[in-house]
Amino acid sequence: MSRSVPLTALDPTTPVIVGVGQASERLADPDYQARSEADLAAHAVQTALSDTGRAAADVAFEIDAVVGVRTFEESSPLSTSPLGRPDNMPRAVAKRVGMDPRRAVLGVTGGQSPQSLLTEFAGEINAGRTGAAVLFGAEIMSTVRHLTATTEADDRPSLAEEVGGQLEDRGYAIAGLTTHQEAQHGMLAPLVQYAVLENALRHRLGRSRSDHARAMGELFAPFSTVAAANPHSAAPTARTAEELVTVGPDNRVVADPFTRLLVARDQVNQAAAVVIMSVGRARELGIDESRWVFVHGHADTRERTLMTRPDLSTAPAAAAAVRGALAVAEIGLDEIDFIDIYSCFPIAVTNVIDPLGISPDDPRGLTLTGGLPFFGGPGNNYSMHAIAEAADRARTSPGSHTLVVANGGILSKTSVGIYSSTPAPWSPGDSAGVQALLDAASTVSTTDYADGPATLETFTVVPDRDGGRKGIVIGRLGDGTRFIANVEHDDTEMFDLLAGEDPIGTTVHVRSSARGNRVFASRTAMLRHHPATVPSFRDGYEHVEIRRDGHLLEVVINRPEARNALHPAANAELDEIFDAYFADPDLWVAILTGAGDKAFSAGNDLAQTAGGTGLEVPKNGFAGLTSRRDLPKPVIAAVNGYALGGGLEIAMACHLVVADERATFGLPEVKVGLAALAGGLVRLPATVGPVLARDMILTGRRLDATEALAAGLISRIAPAGDVMTLARTVADEILAASPTSVRESLRAMAVAESIPDEIDAISSTSSALDGLLVSKDTIEGITAFVTKRPPNWTGR
Structure with a gap:
């Protein structure tokens, strides 16, 4: 039973979505205008303001918070803006549609942002700290790449803009989403990280390569059908399961086991916006109640870092967030009528549906937009489009419930929302309680330097366009410690192993160096590539x-x-x-x-x-x-x-x-x-x-x-x-002292340093006597002392 109440019983501070808007353009469109990010976002915001059913200018006047989703161009310290960008994007967009908000906010990096920001500002509205807010996001990666590829630098337009004004820039918040180990071994790109997770999933399910490929294709083919009917899709073409997984010139393998058509498409020009305000403000503006959409349930969770997860084939925080949101909404999964699950890669979807018992061919469908590979993956803002679609479903199917699952990082952050036109009071939820249970789970220790026999846990091979390839392996040492390693570029034996039906679980050998860890199919292969050496001095050094x-x-x-x-x-x-x-x-x-x-x-x-x-x-x-x-x-x-x-x-x-x-x-x-x-x-x-x-x-x-x-x-x-x-x-x-005594003293002190109890530490030093009793230097020292001559140390 949901938490529905009569409209008249709602507290005036209850948050309600009153307008949504989307905007897009494709390079091949006859009316393509190469809009800037701010212009495309403003188009979506203007559409959302008009979607309230009231004069856009009147609604704009009431907005006191404009909240922007961070774009790919500013998602990390390594990001760049080839054409420049406004110094205050939220206010640049606000200015274009006649808004002068009290507060401008730029959210953190991650695909969870649209839903998590909406949840946050719904709470701000309920607390009376905000009366009305616009949330938006936009990406013009397609236009930027097109202009940088086809235009000389001096002829490119500048999208830089000095706007100024207050801005609450929350930064990247990407700490913990990746590690120095992943960076050193070339496992920074989401494509590569998701590929190793997908291969771990295939192994756990016991599928052959062909069976898993077919499953991925069958999962995503219906997404492409939805995308084909969506006017905002970047790739509006329906595909069969076989088309999605058959390797060819236009569908190359981008990282084992993914083909190009199975991964998020980031070359898009898309924007979306949501207007949310209090019930009291909506009534003052005379916004028709038939346009109101309520947030019935929500939850936010965070997963362990990839390398410390007990099982690389699953990230349980996602399903936990869905269950948490359903609990807040006080409904069961069978009461959900429409579903949109963030779909950057196949495992992002299966990671949600498998533990919840949702079938890949669920008649409700798993996407409202068409999914990231087909509708498009507009940076961190994809789920704003899903929320816009959810609002439309709520209005056209009164009383229905729509589930939106947003994902950020590498199955790292999940934000869930449940939407309905049925009136419901706001609930703060219990994300902290859900997270506390997740945090209590065990983790896996990792090492930067791995040596010796190990078990191959998962892997991927990433082909280069020039015919080369990069092999990445995650493995476990005998004590369970996890590591990342690369395959030497000329190690055909190891690449052949990874190309086999299921190399996971195979015993391999790993060797560490300053360049990182290298993995081999056998100890013989390891020694062939890196022969054992005896420590020795060179004739000369450069540095x-x-x-x-x-x-x-x-x-x-x-x-x-x-x-x-x-x-x-x-x-x-x-x-x-x-x-x-x-x-x-x-x-x-x-x-x-x-x-x-x-x-x-x-x-x-x-x-x-x-x-x-x-x-x-x-x-x-x-x-x-x-x-x-x-x-x-x-x-x-x-x-x-x-x-x-x-x-x-x-x-x-x-x-x-x-x-x-x-x-x-x-x-x-x-x-x-x-x-x-x-x-x-x-x-x-x-x-x-x-x-x-x-x-x-x-x-x-x-x-x-x-x-x-x-x-x-x-x-x-x-x-x-x-x-x-x-x-x-x-x-x-x-x-001048006994080298044996010096060495034994150093050894004993090193042992004692790690023992907190003083007497136990003193007792540990007595082991030095064992080495001294059989030392020639000890006999020589005592003899020299007794005979009153200088000792002749040998170090033995």
Whole structure:
């Protein structure tokens, strides 16, 4: 039983949709005008204002909030606007239709936005904070791509516009939708991410490739039929299931298992708008009650990040949102008359209908518009068109209920609305309660660096237009840890495995490097591509200098022109050098410093990061040290100038730090939009205490050598220019001691650091005695002491 009440019983603050509008144009249309985004959106808004049945100008005067859905051109920090855009899109659109709203809002990124914004502003209206609002969104990707492809830069129109005025820009809100692991392995594009989910679904359902292809085609063929009858469709052509999945010149595979006709079409020029206001305001304006549409139910949920989901074939937050909205509406799924499910890819639909028991050929249909591959995928705004269609259904079929399911991210955010012309009071819903249950579910741990045998969990292969291909695999190590890996471009054996009927569940082998993880069909194949190597020193290095002096190794970062900042090549060389140092029994102590007198290291080379190679960091971390789990022999940092950002993190990863009196220490990452993630956030509080560490980390505050000594960050200070002399002195003092005792002491301290109880930690150090009892150096040390002669250490 729904929450319906008589119109006369409604609170005047009850929100109600009173107008909807859509606008579109296609390049091939005879009246194509190449409208700007603001112009196309204004057309949809004007249509929505007129759709109220009252004079558009009169309704426009009442609007006190204009809310824009964020476009693809501004959906991430990497987005661009080739033709320019207004500095305040909501007010640019408002100005075109004669509105002067008190409040202008630009929503966050994601296909859930139209529904989530409508839910939010319905609540604002019910609370009395807003009387009437217009929500809109528009995309002109088709026009922009056409003009940039066919027009010289100087001849292209400028769509830039200075509007100014108040704007509540809510930003991207895309944190957590993807990870650095996905970025490093080429799994950032939604097409690729959805493909790996779709293949996981196929495996769970036990379908053959052909059976699953047929199922995807049969799911989407009815969508194309709806799109063919929709005047706003970008591709109004009815397709058979076979047409959708048959590979050909016009329907190539874009990412296994998707063909081009199965994925969202973003080359569109489409806009949609909704006018929502309070019942009281609607009555004052004399808007006919037959045009009123009520929000009976709603819910918003958020899924775990892709890589942490327990099962990659499903995202239960979507179905939970539908159930939550039905509960608010107090109706059952069988009381829904019309349905529109966000359909960017087949799994976005099946992920909703399968757990709810809705058949792919449900007689109600699964789309009102024709779906994203056929009607079109206008950026984040698709579901505004679905809401407009839902309002039309509510008016033409009084008493019916329409379900709209909006999806954002990678099945990441779901926003659901249930619409009807039947009067109903507003309910705040219980999205928080639904989300709390979802958040209680278990997650999967992940790793950046995967090595050894593993189980292939899912995959995709993305073909290039030039005949190449990119293989992406998600797998599990023996302990259940999940990783992403790529296939080497020339590994035909692995590509053949992925092209098989069902490679999921196969045992594979994975190897990590600074470039990311690489997966192979067998250990033999892995060793063939990457033969095992013995750590050793080269004759020379491009970015680093080394010098051996007996048992001492001196390592110099040789990039003074960049203040010894590190880029991937320098990091790789340092990692290799320290591998060789720790493996060489004749080297007992190492000193690390920077070339010149200006800097030990200024950290990460931001110019390289901006160039796209910043994610290439060795498994052992920055300089081959910051993430190295085992440093069995002493490393001394000789800080001869700036030790900033990653430079300070490198120094803190060393066992001892000595500094020139002119040295400077700091973690300025927050000043460039980064964070000290190579150990600084962990090691600095442990070294100088949490209070001073927070001051340095949150403000970028720098310490001079005297302050660093007082804080315990360094152990000794050298006169200007003499830090290497001091470092060598410290090294000589260590070399005068038993190298076996030094190594056992380092090992025992490392073990004890992880034990919180002091007595337990002390007990753990007794294991050092086991190694010393069988050491020649222990016998030599005792003998030399008794006979009053200098010891002759061997390190054994």
